[in-house]
Amino acid sequence: xxxxxxxxxxxxxxxxxxxxxxxxxxxxAPPRDVDRSARKVEQSWKALLNVxxxxxxxxxxxxxxxxxxxxxxxxxxxxxxxxxxxYSLISRSIGAYAAGLxxxxxxxxxxxxxxxxxxxxxxxxxxxxxxxxMAAIEEKAATDPRSALVRSVLRSQLQALEKIQAExxxxxxxxxxxxxxxxxxxxxxxxxAAALGQCAEILARITETIDLEGEDWAHYHGQxxxxxxxxxxxxxxxxxxxxxxxxxxxxxxxPPKDPK
Amino acid sequence: MNRLLKYIFTTVAALxxxxxxxxxxxxxxxxxxxxxxxxxxxxxxxTSDLYxxxxxxxxxxxxxxxxxxxxxxxxxxxxLLTDPAIYKRLRAQxxxxxxxxxxxxxxxxxxxxxxxxxxxxxxxxLQSGQPARNTERQDINNMLxxxxxxxxxxxxxxxxLVKTLAEKGVTGEQPAVTDLKKLFAxxxxxxxxxxxxxxxxxxxxxxxxxxxxxxxxxxxxxxxxLRSVDVERPLWEALYSGKAHRLDLDFDVTIPKPEPPxxxxxxxxPRVTGGTQ
Numbered sequence: 023x024x025x026x027x028x029x030x031x032x033x034x035x036x037x038x039x040x041x042x043x044x045x046x047x048x049x050x051a052p053p054r055d056v057d058r059s060a061r062k063v064e065q066s067w068k069a070l071l072n073v074x075x076x077x078x079x080x081x082x083x084x085x086x087x088x089x090x091x092x093x094x095x096x097x098x099x100x101x102x103x104x105x106x107x108x109y110s111l112i113s114r115s116i117g118a119y120a121a122g123l124x125x126x127x128x129x130x131x132x133x134x135x136x137x138x139x140x141x142x143x144x145x146x147x148x149x150x151x152x153x154x155x156m157a158a159i160e161e162k163a164a165t166d167p168r169s170a171l172v173r174s175v176l177r178s179q180l181q182a183l184e185k186i187q188a189e190x191x192x193x194x195x196x197x198x199x200x201x202x203x204x205x206x207x208x209x210x211x212x213x214x215a216a217a218l219g220q221c222a223e224i225l226a227r228i229t230e231t232i233d234l235e236g237e238d239w240a241h242y243h244g245q246x247x248x249x250x251x252x253x254x255x256x257x258x259x260x261x262x263x264x265x266x267x268x269x270x271x272x273x274x275x276x277p278p279k280d281p282k
Numbered sequence: 283m284n285r286l287l288k289y290i291f292t293t294v295a296a297l298x299x300x301x302x303x304x305x306x307x308x309x310x311x312x313x314x315x316x317x318x319x320x321x322x323x324x325x326x327x328x329t330s331d332l333y334x335x336x337x338x339x340x341x342x343x344x345x346x347x348x349x350x351x352x353x354x355x356x357x358x359x360x361x362l363l364t365d366p367a368i369y370k371r372l373r374a375q376x377x378x379x380x381x382x383x384x385x386x387x388x389x390x391x392x393x394x395x396x397x398x399x400x401x402x403x404x405x406x407x408l409q410s411g412q413p414a415r416n417t418e419r420q421d422i423n424n425m426l427x428x429x430x431x432x433x434x435x436x437x438x439x440x441x442x443l444v445k446t447l448a449e450k451g452v453t454g455e456q457p458a459v460t461d462l463k464k465l466f467a468x469x470x471x472x473x474x475x476x477x478x479x480x481x482x483x484x485x486x487x488x489x490x491x492x493x494x495x496x497x498x499x500x501x502x503x504x505x506x507x508l509r510s511v512d513v514e515r516p517l518w519e520a521l522y523s524g525k526a527h528r529l530d531l532d533f534d535v536t537i538p539k540p541e542p543p544x545x546x547x548x549x550x551x552p553r554v555t556g557g558t559q
Contacts, residue, residue, distance in 0.1 A: 056421060063428065076442035080450040105428065112421045129400050130329035133337040134393060137344065144348050172531055179524035186517045189510050196503050203496050208329045210493040217486035224479040228472050238465050245458035253450050
């Protein structure tokens with residue numbers, strides 16, 4: 023009794039320590055991981071929405087503008103890294119399913135069809151032999167009661183053979199159709215695997231561009247910093263020479279103040 | 283001591299088994315692996331005879347039956363129709379041939395059963411995978427929404443930047459504006475790619491739907507084959523019963539009447555008389 027309990031305990035412990043996968047066919051990423059990742063993307067997106075460094079970029083103190091740019095850069099990097107995980111989980115899940123699908127097979131009853139075809143030939147041979155036996159006894163059966171009895175037995179055998187033949191033909195037709203359907207099913211499976219595989223590849227490529235996007239964002243933020251250093255209101259650097267078109271337009275609208 | 287060894291062996295075996303399951307589960311899902319986004323290598327497997335052993339067995343049994351049936355015909359044709367020993371031998375031969383046919387039918391049944399189970403399980407797998415496909419489609423759609431949202435935000439950033447530059451009178455296209463436009467173009471490209479991915483996914487699911495219908499049809503047809511084999515069985519029994527009957531006629535054997543059931547009086551008499559007779 024104690025031995026059985028010990029064995030049970032070992033099995034339970036093994037089950038707890040190494041739980042078996044619940045659904046191995048769906049894909050590598052269980053849905054809850056994707057959902058959790060999607061929530062993180064949303065959180066980082068909402069945080070990023072509150073940062074708008076471009077608004078009044080050059081009309082506020084440089085330190086404030088630079089601070090906003092730094093914040094934007096940090097938020098963008100967090101957002102992109104979360105997005106990369108999210109996209110990666112989706113593309114891998116679909117890719118794994120496509121690969122699994124491609125590696126599957128569709129059962130084809132080719133060998134069975136051949137064997138049943140041979141079996142049908144054997145049934146047909148026996149039927150022909152039985153018909154010959156009946157033909158041989160036919161004349162005698164008209165006068166001899168024993169031969170008539172044999173003929174009736176042969177007839178019942180023939181009926182059985184005819185039905186067997188009909189069933190075998192039915193099986194052969196079903197196997198022919200099954201073989202065609204198997205090939206069609208394989209065609210559909212391969213097409214599905216190809217389409218889903220291409221889909222996963224596109225998603226993977228988009229995921230790969232996130233790193234480049236990060237570099238572009240970093241460059242962009244660097245350019246924003248340069249703009250601030252060049253044109254901001256408190257910038258130590260000299261403003262650009264001459265008036266801009268907008269300034270000239272404003273000057274025309276507002277008359278200059280009397281120096282007196 | 284032996285028992286202790288037995289427990290140690292069982293524990294190690296159980297842990298190894300569970301570990302192999304975990305290894306299979308976590309294979310390719312490690313942190314380093316999750317960073318790889320390369321599409322998995324696709325090995326395409328077409329149709330195949332999955333149950334060749336079963337078919338081979340059925341075929342061998344059929345050949346065996348065919349040989350025995352031929353032997354029976356030959357033995358019957360050349361037999362001396364008055365020898366009771368020959369009659370007995372031929373009757374035994376008929377029983378052997380029928381038994382051989384029964385074994386063959388069982389083998390075919392086993393094959394068709396496996397085939398039916400295969401298609402039933404394929405159908406189930408395709409049906410149970412439908413919700414996962416719906417979720418995956420929603421995931422791709424979410425990616426599309428995210429990319430479109432990013433694109434719109436870039437548009438907003440671009441407008442703000444151009445405005446602030448205009449307010450400050452900064453002329454000429456600034457590198458920051460060029461960067462934003464580049465990012466905007468990337469988003470446009472991603473949106474187009476995701477549209478294409480969604481289209482491919484839908485096409486893949488359509489193919490899966492067709493395969494599911496074919497699996498359903500194959501499952502039904504294989505069950506019909508099973509029924510057909512079951513129909514065949516009594517027909518063969520009838521055929522060999524006819525052969526036996528003919529043999530009886532050929533040897534002029536009177537078929538013995540079945541024994542009448544024992545008289546109930548004979549059974550209870552000893553009890554009534556107390557077994558003293």
